[in-house]
Structures are given as structure tokens and as C-alpha cells.
Amino acid sequence: MRKKIVAGNWKMNLSKSEALALYQSVDAQNPANEVELIVFPSAIYLDSLKKLDGKLKIGVQNFHPAESGAFTGENSITQIKDLGAEYVLIGHSERRMYFNEDGAFLKEKVDAALQHDVKIIFCCGEPLSIREMNAQDYFVEQQLIESLFHLSNYAMERIIIAYEPIWAIGTGKTASSDQAEAMHAAIRGFIEKQYGKNTAEKISILYGGSCNASNASELFACENVDGGLIGGAALKANDFLQIAKSF
Numbered sequence: 001m002r003k004k005i006v007a008g009n010w011k012m013n014l015s016k017s018e019a020l021a022l023y024q025s026v027d028a029q030n031p032a033n034e035v036e037l038i039v040f041p042s043a044i045y046l047d048s049l050k051k052l053d054g055k056l057k058i059g060v061q062n063f064h065p066a067e068s069g070a071f072t073g074e075n076s077i078t079q080i081k082d083l084g085a086e087y088v089l090i091g092h093s094e095r096r097m098y099f100n101e102d103g104a105f106l107k108e109k110v111d112a113a114l115q116h117d118v119k120i121i122f123c124c125g126e127p128l129s130i131r132e133m134n135a136q137d138y139f140v141e142q143q144l145i146e147s148l149f150h151l152s153n154y155a156m157e158r159i160i161i162a163y164e165p166i167w168a169i170g171t172g173k174t175a176s177s178d179q180a181e182a183m184h185a186a187i188r189g190f191i192e193k194q195y196g197k198n199t200a201e202k203i204s205i206l207y208g209g210s211c212n213a214s215n216a217s218e219l220f221a222c223e224n225v226d227g228g229l230i231g232g233a234a235l236k237a238n239d240f241l242q243i244a245k246s247f
């Protein structure tokens, strides 16, 4: 049985008091079912959120792969782990696009997080131009090859993957359940080709991109969709909780 996960990427939103209130509201109503709930606030709120001592897991949206050094403005994996982050997002399209994070750099981040035993949600997904050429499978496979497929089976089994088609992020234009299932099955196939069926079957693959309380149940009903990585709809406690109950 693969783990079901619903994660909220709060991106660069919310004041500190809003972040604390949202965390408390979700945590208080956490359905405590078999679904793992995780939130990714701004790293600067991590310490305050951890002090709430809730059940809701916390991760960070970014870190630098170096242990320490002259990287002005960055936080290392040891620093964010020290503040209690259990998860990291790696490979989000916004980091790839706006901060020029390429496959080789993301690979360094993957290795750093694994080395420090911080769990990874690795994001992949194609832009609209690639989808229009029907080249999305090849594109996403390359992203996995570049940053993940150097890992051992043991390490690979600790990765969570999020498929986020860029054309669906923040656009209100979600992938259809057929499109999501086709890509999730393809991703599992790529993993199987590299690591065998046993490993491929263990890895949770989340869908992200305009997933909300109205479309989550249809998406989560797909055989290879094991949950969601939620942006906008994760900023409202009730919407996020509704999504978490959509399996």
C-alpha cells in the first residue's frame, strides 16, 4: 500500500500570524486518517510553527545543497533540519524557472537532503509548449534521469514524486484525470524500467496544478495518483482539509 499524501505549498504567501493561524486551524481538524498531511510555509516561520507542536508535518520550499559557506541569503539543509523541517520540496517549476535551478543542481539538493535524512518531494512537469508537441513523457523522464536516477533502490524508495504540469499551476486549468493518470502511470513505468517493479510500486506520486476541493476526488480516484501537492487551495484551511478527505 502506497502512502497517501496531501501537501500544501504555501509559496511566498501569508504573514506570520496568518501562517500560524492556518497551521493551527488545519492541525485542529486534521482528519487523522491514513493520509499524511504536510505544509510548506516560508522557512522564516519554521521555528514558530514547530513550537506549536502539532501533528501536521512541516517542510521547506527551498534550501542550498552546500553544508555551509558563502551563499548569501541561503539556508543549508542542516539549518532547516535544526529548526524541525522534516520535508523539502526539490525541483518545483518556479525554482527551475525563476532561479535557474537545473537538473544537475537539483541532483545535489537530492543528495544533500538524503544524506541528512530529510524527506523529499521531487517535482517534475512539462511546460505547455512541450505538451502541445506531445513530448511530455520524454521531457519528464529526462527530469527524473537528470536528478534522481543515480540513486540506489534504497534511496529511491524514500523519494516522493509530484507531477505538476506547468500549464496547470495557478492557472485554474487542471489536468484532466485521464491526463494525470497517463503521466503518473508513465512516471511509474520509468521508475520500473530503472529500478524494477517492487520499487516503482512503493513510490507515492502526487498530482499538482490547480487541484482543489472540487476536482481532488476525481484526480485521487486514479490508480496511480497517490495524493496532491496543492498551491492556492492550501491557503484556506477548509479547502485543504476537504482535499485531504477526497480519497
Ligand code: 13P
Residues within 6 Å of the ligand: 009, 092, 164, 168, 169, 170, 171, 172, 208, 209, 210, 211, 229, 230, 231, 232, 233
Ligand atoms: P496551484 O495549486 O496554485 O495551481 O499550485 C500548484 C503548485 O505549484 C504546488 O506546488
